[in-house]
Amino acid sequence: MMRNYEKNLLVLVAPALLAACDNTIGEPADDPGDPPPEVPGEPAEPDPDLPTDDNDFLTDGDGRVFSYLPPGDLLPDSGPGHQDTTIYRPDIVFPLEDAAFLNSQVYRYGGSQSHINGMNGGQCNATNYEYPWQDTFCESRSRAQIMCPNGGHEGNDIRAATCIPNSGETHWAVAVENGRIVGLQGSKYTVKLQTEDGTLYRYMHLDMSQLAVNDGEFVVKGQRIGKVWNDFFNSSGEQVPTTYHLHFEMYQNYAPDEETDPVFDQVNPYMTLVSAYERKLRNE
Secondary structure, three states: OOHHHHHHHHHHHHHHHHHHHOOOOOOOOOOOOOOOOOOOOOOOOOOOOOOHHHOOOOOOOOOOOOOOOOOOOOOOOOOOOOOOOOOOOOOOOEEEOOOOOEOOOOOOOOOOHHHHOOOOOOOOOHHHOOOOOOOOOOOOOOOOOOOOOOOOOOEEEEEEEOOOOHOOOEEEEEEOOOOOEEOOOOOEEEEEEEEOOOOEEEEOEOHHHHOOOOOOOOOOOOEEEEEEEOEEOOOOOOOOOOEEEEEEEEEEEEEEOOOOOOOOEOOOOOOHHHHHHOOOOOOO
C-alpha cells in the first residue's frame, strides 16, 4: 500500500517527467533565443541603400564594362593631380559620339614620357584602349595653372574608341552644350565653344582642315564639331603632331573659399565627363 509521502512525491515528479517526454518526442520545443517563425505575407521591400542590378555595371557598345579611377589618381611620377570631385555641368553630353578612353597621352604607350612607367611602345597599344579611365588634370607640364602646384595639364585627354592610325576610322567630337563657336579665326589647333552663361570649353587637336563648324556659328548640344585628330604646334610655331586624341578643357568661375574673389580659369572636368559618359551608356 502506497504511503502518503510517496503519493505526494509522485504528484510533484509526474509533471516534470511528462514535460521531459514532450520535449524529446515529436517536434523540439522552441529555443527562447530563436527568432520568431516567419509569417507568410508580402515580400520584404529591398533596402534602398543597396545598389540594384541595373546600376551595378554599365557597358559600352562593345560590351566592355565601364570603370574609372578616382579624380587626382594619376600614373606614378606623372604629376600631383587634383582631387576635385565636382560635377560642374551635370547636363552636358559627352564630347565624343562613341566609346572613349581617358588616360595619359604623355606617360602611357606612345607618349614622350612613357618610359617612366615602363610603357614603351606605340600609341595603338591595346591597353591604351581599355577601362578604367584615369584622370590627367594637373599632370606635370611647364604651363602655369592656378589649380596645379608648379603648373600642369589644364584638361583631360580623351582617346577615341579606336586607334586612328591602325583603324582608319572617323570619330566625331560634338558640342557638349548649346553655345557659340568663338575665336576660331587664326586658331591652329583649338576650337572654343562658349555657352550663354559664359562657361567656355576648349577642344584641341581636331582635324582643323575638316571642321564641321565656322567661327561665330551657334551650335546645339550633340552637333558635330570636328574629327578627332593629332593637330598641334609647339611654342615656336612648328607643327608637331601629337597622339590621336581630344584634349578637353572647361573654364568656370572658381574660388577656393567665400573670402576669395573668383577667377575664370580651367577647372578639372574629370567627374563632369564621368557623369556625362554614364548617362551616355544608359542612353539618357
